[in-house]
Amino acid sequence: MAVNLQKPVAESLHAVPGVELRIAMAGVKKPGRKDVLVMRLAEGASVAGVFTKNRFCAAPVIVCRKHLKARGAIRALVVNTGNANAGTGADGMKRAMAVCRALAKEIGCKPEQILPFSTGVIMEPLPSDRIIAGFSQLKDAGWGDAAEAIMTTDTLPKAFSTTVKLAKGEARVTGIAKGAGMIHPNMATMLGFVATDAAVPQKILFSMVKRAADRSFNAITVDGDTSTNDSFIVIATGKGPAATSPKDLAALERAIIEVSQNLAQAIIRDGEGATKFVTVRVEKGRSEAECRKVAYAIAHSPLVKTAFFASDPNLGRILAAVGYAGVDLDTEKIDLHIDDVLVAKRGGRNPAYREEDAIAAMKKPEFTVRVVLNRGKAAATVWTCDFSFDYVKINAEYRT
Amino acid sequence: MAVNLQKPVAESLHAVPGVELRIAMAGVKKPGRKDVLVMRLAEGASVAGVFTKNRFCAAPVIVCRKHLKARGAIRALVVNTGNANAGTGADGMKRAMAVCRALAKEIGCKPEQILPFSTGVIMEPLPSDRIIAGFSQLKDAGWGDAAEAIMTTDTLPKAFSTTVKLAKGEARVTGIAKGAGMIHPNMATMLGFVATDAAVPQKILFSMVKRAADRSFNAITVDGDTSTNDSFIVIATGKGPAATSPKDLAALERAIIEVSQNLAQAIIRDGEGATKFVTVRVEKGRSEAECRKVAYAIAHSPLVKTAFFASDPNLGRILAAVGYAGVDLDTEKIDLHIDDVLVAKRGGRNPAYREEDAIAAMKKPEFTVRVVLNRGKAAATVWTCDFSFDYVKINAEYRT
Numbered sequence: 001m002a003v004n005l006q007k008p009v010a011e012s013l014h015a016v017p018g019v020e021l022r023i024a025m026a027g028v029k030k031p032g033r034k035d036v037l038v039m040r041l042a043e044g045a046s047v048a049g050v051f052t053k054n055r056f057c058a059a060p061v062i063v064c065r066k067h068l069k070a071r072g073a074i075r076a077l078v079v080n081t082g083n084a085n086a087g088t089g090a091d092g093m094k095r096a097m098a099v100c101r102a103l104a105k106e107i108g109c110k111p112e113q114i115l116p117f118s119t120g121v122i123m124e125p126l127p128s129d130r131i132i133a134g135f136s137q138l139k140d141a142g143w144g145d146a147a148e149a150i151m152t153t154d155t156l157p158k159a160f161s162t163t164v165k166l167a168k169g170e171a172r173v174t175g176i177a178k179g180a181g182m183i184h185p186n187m188a189t190m191l192g193f194v195a196t197d198a199a200v201p202q203k204i205l206f207s208m209v210k211r212a213a214d215r216s217f218n219a220i221t222v223d224g225d226t227s228t229n230d231s232f233i234v235i236a237t238g239k240g241p242a243a244t245s246p247k248d249l250a251a252l253e254r255a256i257i258e259v260s261q262n263l264a265q266a267i268i269r270d271g272e273g274a275t276k277f278v279t280v281r282v283e284k285g286r287s288e289a290e291c292r293k294v295a296y297a298i299a300h301s302p303l304v305k306t307a308f309f310a311s312d313p314n315l316g317r318i319l320a321a322v323g324y325a326g327v328d329l330d331t332e333k334i335d336l337h338i339d340d341v342l343v344a345k346r347g348g349r350n351p352a353y354r355e356e357d358a359i360a361a362m363k364k365p366e367f368t369v370r371v372v373l374n375r376g377k378a379a380a381t382v383w384t385c386d387f388s389f390d391y392v393k394i395n396a397e398y399r400t
Numbered sequence: 401m402a403v404n405l406q407k408p409v410a411e412s413l414h415a416v417p418g419v420e421l422r423i424a425m426a427g428v429k430k431p432g433r434k435d436v437l438v439m440r441l442a443e444g445a446s447v448a449g450v451f452t453k454n455r456f457c458a459a460p461v462i463v464c465r466k467h468l469k470a471r472g473a474i475r476a477l478v479v480n481t482g483n484a485n486a487g488t489g490a491d492g493m494k495r496a497m498a499v500c501r502a503l504a505k506e507i508g509c510k511p512e513q514i515l516p517f518s519t520g521v522i523m524e525p526l527p528s529d530r531i532i533a534g535f536s537q538l539k540d541a542g543w544g545d546a547a548e549a550i551m552t553t554d555t556l557p558k559a560f561s562t563t564v565k566l567a568k569g570e571a572r573v574t575g576i577a578k579g580a581g582m583i584h585p586n587m588a589t590m591l592g593f594v595a596t597d598a599a600v601p602q603k604i605l606f607s608m609v610k611r612a613a614d615r616s617f618n619a620i621t622v623d624g625d626t627s628t629n630d631s632f633i634v635i636a637t638g639k640g641p642a643a644t645s646p647k648d649l650a651a652l653e654r655a656i657i658e659v660s661q662n663l664a665q666a667i668i669r670d671g672e673g674a675t676k677f678v679t680v681r682v683e684k685g686r687s688e689a690e691c692r693k694v695a696y697a698i699a700h701s702p703l704v705k706t707a708f709f710a711s712d713p714n715l716g717r718i719l720a721a722v723g724y725a726g727v728d729l730d731t732e733k734i735d736l737h738i739d740d741v742l743v744a745k746r747g748g749r750n751p752a753y754r755e756e757d758a759i760a761a762m763k764k765p766e767f768t769v770r771v772v773l774n775r776g777k778a779a780a781t782v783w784t785c786d787f788s789f790d791y792v793k794i795n796a797e798y799r800t
Contacts, residue, residue: 056723056731056747087719089732089748122716123749228720302702302787306795316522319487320628323456331456332489347456348489349523387702389792395706 003277003365003385005269008159013143014172016195018042018237023141023149026134028127029082029120034149036134037141039077039193040107045237047074047115048205050213052230058086059096059126060116061229067100067112075109077233079117079150079191080131081178086228087123095128102132117231119178119191120152147176150191153394154179154270160262164198164255166248169241171198173252175259177217179267190267192217192232194259197240198252208253209234216260219292220268220383221299232260268383273390276308279368283379290327291380294371297325298382305387313358315343322371329373337370338362403677403765403785405669408559413543414572416595418442418637423541423549426534428527429482429520434549436534437541439477439593440507445637447474447515448605450613452630458486459496459526460516461629467500467512471602475509477633479517479550479591480531481578486628487523495528502532519578519591519629520552547576550591553794554579554670560662564598564655566648568641571598573652575659577617579667590667592617592632594659597640598652608653609634616660619692620668620783621699632660668783673790676708679768683779690727691780694771697725698782705787713758715743722771729773737770738762 020040028035041047049068051061067074078099085092100114118126141149147157161174175194200208213232234256236243243252269277280299285291298304301321307314318336322329336344339361343353361367420440428435441447449468451461467474478499485492500514518526541549547557561574575594600608613632634656636643643652669677680699685691698704701721707714718736722729736744739761743753761767 054720054723055725055727055729056719084716087716087744087748089746091748122714122720123744124716125749228716228723302791303795306792309792310796312796314522316484316487316628319456320454320522323454323628325455327455329455344487344523346489348487348491387792389789391702392706392709392787392789392792395703396710396712 002156002270003274005156005266007156008144008147010142010144013159013161014163014174015142016172016174016237017197018045018239019195019235021141021143021146022138023145024134024137024139026080026130028080028130034145035081036131037079037146037149038103038138039146041075041235042237042239043073045074045235046200046202046205047233047235048202048209049231049233050209052228054228054230056087056228058084058118058229059088059092060085060118061231062093063096063100064115064117064231067115070112072110072112074115075113076103076107077115077117077193078103081150081152082120083118083124083126084120084122084229085118085126088125092126095126098128099131102135106135115233117191117229119150119229122228143174143176150176150178152178153272156270158263158266158270160259160266162255162258164251166198166241166243166251167245171196171240171243171252173255173259175263177263177267179270190230192260192263193235194233194256195235195237196252196256197237199238199240199242200236200249200252204249205234205236208256211253212257212260215257216264219381220264221296265383268385271385272394273388274385275365275388276386277366278308278384278386280382280384281368281370281379283370283372284376285373285378286376288378288380291373291378292382293327294322294325294373295380295382297321298369298371299384302387305384308362308386309388311359311362313338313343313355313362315358318369319344330375333374335372335374339367402556402670403674405556405666407556408544408547410542410544413559413561414563414574415542416572416574416637417597418445418639419595419635421541421543421546422538423545424534424537424539426480426530428480428530434545435481436531437479437546437549438503438538439546441475441635442637442639443473443475445474445635446600446602446605447633447635448602448609449631449633450609452628454628454630456487456628458484458518458629459488459492460485460518461631462493463496463500464515464517464631467515470512472510472512474515475513476503476507477515477517477593478503481550481552482520483518483524483526484520484522484629485518485526488525492526495526498528499531502535506535515633517591517629517631519550522628543574543576550576550578552578553672556670558663558666558670560659560666562655562658564651566598566641566643566651567645571596571640571643571652573655573659575663577663577667579670590630592660592663593635594633594656595635595637596652596656597637599638599640599642600636600649600652604649605634605636608656611653612657612660615657616664619781620664621696665783668785671785672794673788674785675765675788676786677766678708678784678786680782680784681768681770681779683770683772684776685773685778686776688778688780691773691778692782693727694722694725694773695780695782697721698769698771699784702787705784708762708786709788711759711762713738713743713755713762715758718769719744730775733774735772735774737772739767
């Protein structure tokens with residue numbers, strides 16, 4: 001069902017010196033599936049992250065924030081799928097810390113040097129004993145296996161890799177992510193991990209992760225639901241070339257953004273029940289913020305998304321969403337395009353518009369909705385999918 | 401499919417002296433259905449209204465605002481279904497005014513004394529000629545027929561009636577409304593009309609309509625989409641007893657709110673694809689505004705709404721929605737109830753909670769989600785429905 005998304009080819013995913021991947025089948029939710037991933041980091045690796053803004057953030061998010069704030073050297077990340085350890089109160093905190101302690105003992109570091117991540121069902125106790133028991137069965141793995149070990153309702157694993165030339169040599173950038181519902185990240189997606197072997201100071205990495213999140217995981221939505229567990233982490237192991245000059249840092253940031261955008265888009269392509277991948281671009285606004293507001297009003301509207309599903313250019317629904325975006329717009333200036341079909345011009349139907357042209361554009365699995373506000377120079381892009389029968393089916397049957 | 405909603409019994413709907421109802425089959429969208437309603441008002445009637453806050457408001461909404469602002473005596477309302485006359489620019493304004501002029505000529509008043517309303521498909525030219533031609537075929541009708549003549553995707557007409565004792569005699573209050581999609585009214589629902597024969601000064605009626613809207617049409621959501629055409633009108637013909645004392649005015653307002661709430665709830669009961677009618681009540685907040693914000697975050701979440709559809713107490717989804725409502729909450733104080741089942745206590749799972757109890761509550765066609773913030777004295781209630789296969793079906797196939 002995923003839109004123009006394939007299982008990543010293992011050979012295309014560059015190993016990142018300084019990151020060792022290991023996975024286990026711990027039976028977190030049910031037996032027989034890869035559900036625990038451990039990423040061991042070389043000494044001296046920089047790690048930076050951004051997390052959900054949901055007030056009900058999950059126990060592992062609270063622990064991650066604390067451990068990153070301490071700025072002690074992070075030595076490992078542990079991810080379980082099958083249970084989100086969210087809405088679990090003080091008991092959830094205890095269980096998240098128990099996992100950190102057990103892994104720290106296993107690899108010989110302090111619990112504060114572990115970052116824990118959980119994804120899956122909310123408000124059920126984390127089976128931390130099973131996860132900890134799983135540590136004794138960890139097996140070496142590649143990035144493709146790692147991407148599989150963090151899936152929940154994803155139909156395909158998500159991984160992407162690139163290289164970037166720095167002054168002192170070539171650095172590798174590889175990442176994995178998971179979706180596929182409760183996707184309207186606010187500071188990061190459900191789970192995204194990007195690693196490079198370049199050496200980057202921790203402080204610079206923190207500003208990089210924020211900018212990368214804004215241009216990738218913070219620019220997608222499946223259903224407008226911001227998860228309790230969203231986490232996006234960038235790791236720079238320093239086992240490869242150092243990025244120190246402004247030029248190197250800019251090149252590395254571009255590579256990190258490229259990987260992050262590919263992962264974020266993969267989440268949308270594999271959005272629950274998705275049959276269309278839609279780019280919503282809002283241009284010529286007064287500020288990026290107002291462009292994003294308009295783009296998200298369109299991308300969140302169930303009426304617009306069901307029209308996407310039907311390839312139905314019921315474009316009034318898009319204009320209606322623009323109208324209630326909460327921006328003080330002058331509607332008589334607004335143009336609306338579907339790909340290169342000019343549908344609405346200056347707030348009304350384009351006299352030359354022929355509906356069959358818009359239908360043809362919308363029948364494709366990918367198209368762009370472009371709204372031109374004609375009142376400034378800012379722009380913003382959001383990626384989203386349609387709302388199909390299967391979205392309802394998947395979410396009505398998730399636990400039953 | 402509607403949840404505990406019946407076709408109103410014609411005899412239960414009190415005629416309102418001073419309001420004459422007439423309907424026609426004008427073939428606005430297709431022939432052979434009641435699609436034009438004219439409400440003629442007695443001289444001296446007070447009329448007050450609230451309208452959509454969508455920036456792309458429809459031509460008839462712009463005309464209504466102008467005509468009400470002129471505060472000339474309104475002599476008639478004209479409603480067509482089948483076409484919303486929205487996103488139609490200057491041409492749409494011309495067509496709305498042509499309808500007003502034709503009706504004014506027919507009944508002998510000025511065009512400014514007519515209020516026009518349109519509902520149906522967006523961004524297609526209003527067939528004003530057919531509507532005007534329909535004026536010659538108008539036939540006397542009751543409130544039940546009037547409710548039918550304004551339906552779009554509604555499966556049942558919506559009407560409600562009551563009486564209220566005032567010092568000088570009994571007044572009647574009768575109203576009609578329509579849904580059923582693009583329902584997240586912001587100042588009023590798609591279309592709601594409430595009439596009383598009580599005499600109320602125009603100025604007082606204006607403040608009454610605002611308060612009634614906030615407690616009825618502004619407290620419902622099907623899909624979070626604020627329509628371009630939302631209009632809610634209250635008419636006081638003055639043919640019955642005058643309401644002048646504070647006590648009379650309060651009693652009349654209560655009756656208007658009762659009728660409006662019943663109509664607003666009927667819209668939700670008949671929401672597109674609805675199989676559940678859900679009351680979301682948020683209590684003990686610091687302000688009504690923050691309670692409404694939390695209630696709407698729950699009522700808008702596609703994940704929560706698909707869980708309602710499945711009678712699945714995936715209650716973490718509700719807590720997640722509370723968490724991203726944009727209110728600076730202390731999650732450790734929050735309790736969550738489904739009817740009288742205490743699910744979450746102080747932000748975590750209630751140890752005594754048994755899932756089968758919540759399932760039993762959610763299997764009923766009506767239940768209440770109650771969130772207690774435990775930090776103040778304010779409260780707010782929102783009514784919503786679930787998200788079903790049929791919601792997607794109806795909206796994917798609306799025009800095809």
